[in-house]
Amino acid sequence: GAGVSQSPSNKVTEKGKDVELRCDPISGHTALYWYRQRLGQGLEFLIYFQGNSAPDKSGLPSDRFSAERTGESVSTLTIQRTQQEDSAVYLCASSPQVTEAFFGQGTRLTVV
Amino acid sequence: QKEVEQDPGPLSVPEGAIVSLNCTYSNSAFQYFMWYRQYSRKGPELLMYTYSSGNKEDGRFTAQVDKSSKYISLFIRDSQPSDSATYLCAADSGYALNFGKGTSLLVTP
Numbered sequence: 001g002a003g004v005s006q007s008p009s010n011k012v013t014e015k016g017k018d019v020e021l022r023c024d025p026i027s028g029h030t031a032l033y034w035y036r037q038r039l040g041q042g043l044e045f046l047i048y049f050q051g052n053s054a055p056d057k058s059g060l061p062s063d064r065f066s067a068e069r070t071g072e073s074v075s076t077l078t079i080q081r082t083q084q085e086d087s088a089v090y091l092c093a094s095s096p097q098v099t100e101a102f103f104g105q106g107t108r109l110t111v112v
Numbered sequence: 113q114k115e116v117e118q119d120p121g122p123l124s125v126p127e128g129a130i131v132s133l134n135c136t137y138s139n140s141a142f143q144y145f146m147w148y149r150q151y152s153r154k155g156p157e158l159l160m161y162t163y164s165s166g167n168k169e170d171g172r173f174t175a176q177v178d179k180s181s182k183y184i185s186l187f188i189r190d191s192q193p194s195d196s197a198t199y200l201c202a203a204d205s206g207y208a209l210n211f212g213k214g215t216s217l218l219v220t221p
Binding site: 106 | 144156161200202
């Protein structure tokens with residue numbers, strides 16, 4: 001595909017369950033970002049991958065959140081023991097080196 | 113990552129008006145500057161991208177960067193109702209993107 005692909009587009013889960021969100025970046029993009037956007041709010045940085053460097057995890061809000069990336073391809077964001085406050089749109093973006101980033105359409109997570 | 117500040121608005125203007133959207137930043141290492149537009153329930157889309165100081169024009173949109181004052185601007189001429197969206201500025205030091213919180217713009221017919 002030509003753009004950043006995220007799946008699922010929507011996810012409803014029960015409080016306390018684990019969820020896994022997937023991001024397929026644009027081929028060849030070395031940088032990959034995860035952001036969280038609560039309703040009506042701005043982008044909240046979660047984690048950043050750049051090539052083979054150690055990821056910048058400084059934005060992860062708690063140890064329930066983790067993310068992995070295999071080389072310069074797919075990334076998964078995992079949220080364990082979900083809470084209602086985790087309800088948000090989770091956005092992934094990829095970037096070639098250090099220039100402009102391109103976003104996916106996001107995964108809308110609802111914790112009930 | 114709170115090195116880019118942006119007034120959240122909302123900003124409401126009549127159709128045809130010139131819109132000025134602004135951000136400030138604190139990190140002098142930022143070299144790349146971007147504006148994104150985000151429609152409701154969609155992911156942000158890249159609108160403008162500039163490197164270092166100066167102006168860049170694309171149709172009705174002009175991006176301006178003043179590194180001496182650490183000020184980023186986006187001007188929209190002849191604004192249209194279809195321009196109603198949230199506009200996010202971003203800056204990049206060559207390491208990672210830093211986003212403002214976004215300004216909500218409403219262009220009324």
